[in-house]
Amino acid sequence: MAESEPDSEESDGADEATETETEESEESEPDTDGIVPVGVKLGSTRTVVVYPSPDGEGPEIVRTLTCLATYEDVLTGEKRVLYGEEAAREYPDRVEFMLRSGLPEDDDSVESASTFFTELLESNDVPENSAVVYAIPTIDNEAGLNNLEAVIENSQIGQELVRSYPESLCGALPAFEDGLDAINDIFVTVNMGSTNLEICAYRRGEQLTPLSTGSITGNEADRRIANYVEEETQGRVNIDLTTAREYKEEHADFESFEPFTDVIQQPGGGSHEFTIEDSVMDACNEYVDEVVDEVANGFLPELANSYMKVYQLALEKPIVLTGGMACLPGIADVVEQRLSEEIQREISVVSAERPDLAAAEGAHEIADHLTESL
Numbered sequence: 001m002a003e004s005e006p007d008s009e010e011s012d013g014a015d016e017a018t019e020t021e022t023e024e025s026e027e028s029e030p031d032t033d034g035i036v037p038v039g040v041k042l043g044s045t046r047t048v049v050v051y052p053s054p055d056g057e058g059p060e061i062v063r064t065l066t067c068l069a070t071y072e073d074v075l076t077g078e079k080r081v082l083y084g085e086e087a088a089r090e091y092p093d094r095v096e097f098m099l100r101s102g103l104p105e106d107d108d109s110v111e112s113a114s115t116f117f118t119e120l121l122e123s124n125d126v127p128e129n130s131a132v133v134y135a136i137p138t139i140d141n142e143a144g145l146n147n148l149e150a151v152i153e154n155s156q157i158g159q160e161l162v163r164s165y166p167e168s169l170c171g172a173l174p175a176f177e178d179g180l181d182a183i184n185d186i187f188v189t190v191n192m193g194s195t196n197l198e199i200c201a202y203r204r205g206e207q208l209t210p211l212s213t214g215s216i217t218g219n220e221a222d223r224r225i226a227n228y229v230e231e232e233t234q235g236r237v238n239i240d241l242t243t244a245r246e247y248k249e250e251h252a253d254f255e256s257f258e259p260f261t262d263v264i265q266q267p268g269g270g271s272h273e274f275t276i277e278d279s280v281m282d283a284c285n286e287y288v289d290e291v292v293d294e295v296a297n298g299f300l301p302e303l304a305n306s307y308m309k310v311y312q313l314a315l316e317k318p319i320v321l322t323g324g325m326a327c328l329p330g331i332a333d334v335v336e337q338r339l340s341e342e343i344q345r346e347i348s349v350v351s352a353e354r355p356d357l358a359a360a361e362g363a364h365e366i367a368d369h370l371t372e373s374l
């Protein structure tokens, strides 16, 4: 079974992968006749599912890489499936990230995504008698969104209800003190994902002037890191995009970046140790500059043009950063500073404690609310 990482208050809970506890759930289903709220975020890099823990203590959080590998059982000849970190680690040669482009694009990726999701739900005993809210990207791709819907609708969970809400709306809720009540406010969100940057204003849940671009992304930052590492090491070191992503997730830090060393095996034997000083933060700084430019010069003028009053109200509130790239330590302060400068106005920027989990956590809160009226 794949490993999943429990919610951790520490910012880098990512290292301590442990099995999600499932033993108790056999005997004591949570609230046997009660419908259970489940929040889901099926993302291109990672999937997060939030549901009530069997013992009633705080929600259970599964966070895992969105990938799948199949192998043949040597004893029975049957096809077996592995997902998540275990699949990526043990089968790097054939692991499949079926949502790499963001959404399931065709029948094959719907099937792979369904297999992945079913395995994940089964091995964590996510309750079937549930009301599911899942986060969807704000993107003009109806076929892809229908495919995502099919994956969730056809899964074993959500027997009572399945509903989708925008990822950036779900992801903003945990950043506000009043949680779900914030859904009735006016605010701007910037959702920083692997394949997309989404910016929009919300007015009581209604999206105003949504903007989405595939050119300012976590994946692009990874590509740059890989290129810069090659330059910084005078061509001696080539890293793949997974390694670049890991460098970013483990080392990038706007507050206290420390140069780090790594070792590569030379093709002819022996190893080469190298130190990275600039590559990671250069790429991350460029990423932030591009985000700030897009918000200041793409999104905000459009919002001001179409909804002047809402623009004024929204800028009195903090702008909320969501999505995995918002996990970069110190990024909210850096965006706040550079954006205030760019638009010549003091604005504030916040994010949830765990922006990578926030969309699923917010979806779970919405599901919890919907469950009450079932």
Ligand SMILES: Nc1ncnc2c1ncn2[C@@H]1O[C@H](COP(=O)(O)OP(=O)(O)OP(=O)(O)O)[C@@H](O)[C@H]1O
Pocket: 014, 042, 043, 044, 045, 046, 101, 102, 103, 137, 192, 193, 194, 195, 196, 197, 217, 218, 219, 245, 248, 249, 250, 252, 322, 323, 324, 325, 326, 327, 328, 356
């Ligand atoms: N702790 C972290 N530090 C830095 N970056 C992180 C961290 N955790 C995740 N990321 C980055 O965030 C990105 C994933 O964000 P997210 O999970 O919001 O994307 P997604 O919803 O799957 O993608 P998209 O909606 O763009 O298709 C990846 O680039 C990943 O490397």
Ligand SMILES: [Mg+2]
Pocket: 043, 137, 167, 191, 193, 194, 323
């Ligand atoms: Mg996303």
